[in-house]
Amino acid sequence: MENILALETMKEGHDGSGLGLTLKNLGGEFVDLKKYPVLSGICSKDGKKLLDAFMKKQGFRLRHEWNPKIRPTKNIAQHDYYFARAYDYPAQYKDRPIKEKEELLMSTRIALRKIGEPGESIFAFSFYPDVITIKEVGDPLEVGEFFCLDKDTIKAKVIFAQGRQNTNYAIYLYACHPFFIQGYCSMTNGENTAFVPIREFLMSRGFQGYIGYNSDSEVFTHILHYTVRQLGFPLTYYKDVITPLKSSEIEQRPEREALRLIKQSLRPLCIDGPNMVIGFTPDGTCFMVQDAKKLRPGVVGGVRGKYALMSEECGVDSVVSKRDRTKDIFPMKYDMVVISPDAEEVGVWNQLQG
Amino acid sequence: MEPASGLKLDHNHQLSLKEFPYIIRWRDDRCKRCGKCTAVCPVKAIEPTVKVQRTVKSEGPVPTPVAVRSITHVVEQVMDMERYCTGCGTCTLVCPNEAIEPELNPVNKFLHYKNKGGDPYKRGGRRNDPSISTLDRLKFTRISMLTDPALDAGRHEFRIRSYIGRILSPEELPLKTEKGRLSVDKGADKFIPPVREIFPIMIGSMSIGALSPPMWEGLAMGIAYLNEVEGLPVVMCSGEGGMPSRLLRSKYLKYFIIQIASGYFGWDEIIHSLPHMVEDPAAIEIKYGQGAKPGDGGLLMAQKVLKLIAKIRGVPQFIDLSSPPTHQTKYSIEEAVAKMIQSMSMAWGFRVPVYPKISGSKTARAVLNNLARNPYAAALSIDGEDGGTGAAYNVSMDKMGHPIASNIRECYLDLVKQGKQNELPLIAAGGVGKKGNLAANAAALIMLGASAVSIGKYIMQTASDCFGDEYNRCNLCNTGKCPRGITTQDPKLYRRLDADRVAERVVEVFKAADVELRKIFAPMGRSTELPIGMSDGLSIDDKAMAEELGIDYAC
Known part of the structure; x- marks a missing residue:
């Protein structure tokens, strides 16, 4: 709820058309369920039957379920069933490597999405260990109260909250930030002018998970996933992919030869902003990155163990008011702010210097 | 009597x-x-x-x-x-x-x-069709305004650049990670194809011989100035007919694409210059077809084969020089294309991009798919029906060929299906700047999927005041009697043309195009990379065309 209140302080910067929350490193009732994948979503009564039948058929066994308490309000059209369910892997997957498990979880989520899409009977937002996603259309504060998040015991160390639904396309639950795929998550402030070629490039990678794109910002998550998981690049190269340096600037970097190749081969993934991207990776590292012109605001502030990555400073004030404000970081166009897992330390990686 | x-x-x-x-x-x-x-x-x-x-x-x-x-x-x-x-x-x-x-x-x-x-009637010039081309009907309709700030063409940094050369897919890159840093894995023994960064508008193939000495020299000087002084990496294709050996052995060679066509004219000189070259050329273009006269060969008429031309081309003076419609020693697409690309690459030690040029055609996709499978193919240049020529049968020019817009689009979408849209750059030509809208036509083609465009007639018109138009005006290029001195080898005629003035105009044209491209891309929110395939930015006022091109209809 703290995060939603922070969103509220920044409400002049968003249109309050929806709320998306992604929680990672869960506590509360999920603290002992870390190795079990959690399926988050929404479904109708019919959808629930379909969901149960499908999951059973796939061999997933329900281990624990959390449903938010609902405090109905007239501004939010209530769905029948909101859930976060921890499952046991199917027996044959128990000892498989994590990569194979991830493929199974993703293909299951996509299958559920496809089953539920026609009549909007099932929305499946994420299916991954130690991650919960909650989304609903409406004013963020109202949505927070609607889910009784102010009273709930659900806890997490990494909390991503976004208070703006899709501006340029239809309001739709799948278009709501944050976006998640196989442990990688991001949310964005801005618009993606190069959406179509980026979408075409991702969709032509032959990777099943690169679908959806009800929001032009979803590609940022998939670029992150593609860069780090699929290509195996260290996280900082995400910046080099989405905002490549000029040729003359590349020459200053020690790995110039590799960067030249990356710039050419990943040319379709270059963004032109205006964008500020906040994301996390499976190990819990969080980051903030700007477009190459810094056309959107972004600030990182906090104390050891608790950092806030926000669009505006008033949001940081709301969450971590007792901090040394002189140490707040306003990343500029070459910067990538990286916060290590468990918010142990914060660092600024400069793209020019590498 | x-x-x-x-x-x-x-x-x-x-x-x-x-x-x-x-x-x-x-x-x-x-x-x-x-x-x-x-x-x-x-x-x-x-x-x-x-x-x-x-x-x-x-x-x-x-x-x-x-x-x-x-x-x-x-x-x-x-x-x-x-x-x-x-x-x-x-x-x-x-x-x-x-x-x-x-x-x-x-x-x-x-x-x-x-x-x-x-x-039959033979002539030079262009397709005599004065109607508005598809390219001129395309509009840029997605303007960034309130949902996001448009970029400022004057203030923000722009990089109007593209590539020619085969680009490795990200999955193929021979990279390794050491201490959180990527580096090229030299031990991977992976061939990294040569790639050139260029300005996305290039001067297409017009030969010495077809063009007069001051015209060709003017273009070449303009290109050198743009690169050396203005920092605009514009490249120019030699056309079939070789290049002066002094230029071949100069540092400026890197701004030129050398063409080889079915007559192999000029290649004796080129091969002999190879050991003396101090720079590699920008690329090698293998001409299989030309938009103005698809399926027809080249012809330099005897009256244009004067001493200088004969020397550069390695032929006797005053004889008709015809390039056959096809490369006579080759018999199939796999063999013809692969072998020539291989041979040309080998001649420069695989340091130079080698790509074929074909006429716009329904069969373009077949060629494309063949190239997509050839790791040495550096690009595909497609020359649409509105391309110009020095000499051809009127019927070839007016009635043969395929419009470039849908041809480039279907090729691009074919590459998208294969996930190779960034690996094999498409170069579009044929009617770019037909009505003077150089930057707009180029931008439209880029948004349809081209990585670069090539111009010919436009630069003849704008740099040397060619009289030609789509009403069959002048069109004497084939006869050696060009009244402007552009396409003649007669000193009495070509002394009318001032090479310095041509060069000056070339520079002006490209500088203006650079500004106009920014003016198009900025409001669409694109600045650091070209909007290749950004088809959501385009609309057209015809539903059938919109459907064919996979873009929006707007009226």
């Missing part, structure tokens, strides 16, 4: 002026009979002649009309279809009194008659 007497002359088989494409409007009252117009006419369509004139004069205080017969000099249009007025208007340019001007005759029957001796 003339009848001895008693019979009238038969005018029945004589053409009337109405059959001619241009009619000379000559004004007796303004003409001072200097003779400049008749001397300068490249086709001798006008000639001085004498006529008996009967005038009635009256002098004195009371009317006393007297008929006076006098011999007078006039300028007359010749009524011979072999010497038809091409409408070039050189006569008007040289006339001191504005006494003469050719006028387009829209009801002419020129094509009915221009096949004397069974020889």
Whole structure:
């Protein structure tokens, strides 16, 4: 709820058309369920039957379920069933490597999405260990109260909250930030002018998970996933992919030869902003990155163990008011702010210097 | 033999002026009979002649009309279809009194008659179709405004650059990670194809021989200046016919794409220069087809093969130089394309991108798919039906070929299906800048999927004031009688053209295009990379076209 209140302080910067929350490193009732994948979503009564039948058929066994308490309000059209369910892997997957498990979880989520899409009977937002996603259309504060998040015991160390639904396309639950795929998550402030070629490039990678794109910002998550998981690049190269340096600037970097190749081969993934991207990776590292012109605001502030990555400073004030404000970081166009897992330390990686 | 007497002359088989494409409007009252117009006419369509004139004069205080017969000099249009007025208007340019001007005759029957001796009409120029092309109907309709700030073409940093060369897919990159840093894995033994960063508008293939020395030199000087002084990496293709050996051995070679076509003209000199080259060329273009005359070969007529041209091309003087329609030593797409790309790559130690150029065609996708599987193919250049030429049959120019817009789009989408849209750059040509909208046409093609565009006619027009248009004006490029001195080897004609001025115009054109491209891309929110395939930015006012191109319809 703290995060939603922070969103509220920044409400002049968003249109309050929806709320998306992604929680990672869960506590509360999920603290002992870390190795079990959690399926988050929404479904109708019919959808629930379909969901149960499908999951059973796939061999997933329900281990624990959390449903938010609902405090109905007239501004939010209530769905029948909101859930976060921890499952046991199917027996044959128990000892498989994590990569194979991830493929199974993703293909299951996509299958559920496809089953539920026609009549909007099932929305499946994420299916991954130690991650919960909650989304609903409406004013963020109202949505927070609607889910009784102010009273709930659900806890997490990494909390991503976004208070703006899709501006340029239809309001739709799948278009709501944050976006998640196989442990990688991001949310964005801005618009993606190069959406179509980026979408075409991702969709032509032959990777099943690169679908959806009800929001032009979803590609940022998939670029992150593609860069780090699929290509195996260290996280900082995400910046080099989405905002490549000029040729003359590349020459200053020690790995110039590799960067030249990356710039050419990943040319379709270059963004032109205006964008500020906040994301996390499976190990819990969080980051903030700007477009190459810094056309959107972004600030990182906090104390050891608790950092806030926000669009505006008033949001940081709301969450971590007792901090040394002189140490707040306003990343500029070459910067990538990286916060290590468990918010142990914060660092600024400069793209020019590498 | 003339009848001895008693019979009238038969005018029945004589053409009337109405059959001619241009009619000379000559004004007796303004003409001072200097003779400049008749001397300068490249086709001798006008000639001085004498006529008996009967005038009635009256002098004195009371009317006393007297008929006076006098011999007078006039300028007359010749009524011979072999010497038809091409409408070039050189006569008007040289006339001191504005006494003469050719006028387009829209009801002419020129094509009915221009096949004397069974020889079909051959000409230079472009497709004679003055209608608005698809490229000119495309509009940029997605303007960033309130949902996101548009970029500022004047303030923000722009990189209007593209690549030619085969680009490895990200999955294929030979990279390794050491201490959180990527580096190229030299031990991977992976071939990294050569790639050049270029300005996305290039000058297409026009040969020395087709072009006059000052024209080619002017273009080349302009290109060198743009690269060396303005920092705009514009490249230019040599066309088939080689290059001067001095240029081949100079540091400026890196700004030129050398073309090899079916006649292999000039390649003796090129091969002999190889050991002396201090720079690699920008690329090698293998010409398999040309938009203006698909399926037809090249032809440099004997009258243009003068000493300089003969030397560069390695042939005797004054003989017709025809390049066959196909490469005669090759028999299949797999063999022809792969072998030539391989050979050319090998000649420069695999340091130079090698790509084929074909005519716009329904079969372009077949070629494309073949190239997509060939790791040495550096690009595909497709020349649409509106491309120009130095010499071709009229029927080839007007009726053969495929428009570039849908051809490039279907090829791009084919690559998207295979996930190779960034690996094999597409170069689009044919009608870019047809109505003068160079940057807009180029941007539209880029958004349809081209990585770069190539221009020919446009630069001839704008850098050297070519008379040609889509109403068959002038179009004498094939004859060696170009009145502007652009496509001739006759020193009397080409001395009219100032190479420095051509170079200056080339520089102006590209600098202006660079600004205009920013003006298009900025409001669409693109600045650091080209909007290749950004088709959501485009619309057209025709539903069928919109559907074919996979873009929006707007009206």
